[in-house]
Amino acid sequence: xxxxxESGGGLVQAGGSLRLSCAASGRTISNYVMGWFRQAxxxxxxxxxxxxxxxxxxxxxxxxxxxxxxxxxxxxxTVNLQMxxxxxxxxxxxxxxxxxxxxFTSPSExxxxxxxxxxxxxx
Numbered sequence: 001x002x003x004x005x006e007s008g009g010g011l012v013q014a015g016g017s018l019r020l021s022c023a024a025s026g027r028t029i030s031n032y033v034m035g036w037f038r039q040a041x042x043x044x045x046x047x048x049x050x051x052x053x054x055x056x057x058x059x060x061x062x063x064x065x066x067x068x069x070x071x072x073x074x075x076x077x078t079v080n081l082q083m084x085x086x087x088x089x090x091x092x093x094x095x096x097x098x099x100x101x102x103x104f105t106s107p108s109e110x111x112x113x114x115x116x117x118x119x120x121x122x123x
């Protein structure tokens with residue numbers, strides 16, 4: 001079992017930045033693909049970003065490319081999401097996600113979820 005706990009959410013003005021962190025426990029995440037999804041009110045959960053076990057391969061949703069950066073520190077069992085140039089449409093609950101070895105872009109492919117952290121961007 002892998003437990004994931006997110007932190008770093010909050011309220012920010014449009015154009016601002018936030019850094020989300022996800023701390024993993026229970027197992028080392030060095031062999032896990034890690035990622036982030038988000039869910040806005042009334043909408044389905046959607047893929048944001050993912051990073052492979054080594055950090056050498058990343059993928060992003062088109063809506064966040066060039067603004068968000070995912071990174072990981074396997075020694076600390078953490079994954080981060082740096083979010084710059086935030087927009088009101090980025091407002092959502094952000095969830096940390098993990099799956100052993102295999103890449104994912106769909107919520108149905110994820111094995112472990114965090115509880116989520118709220119991000120609100122005001123215009």
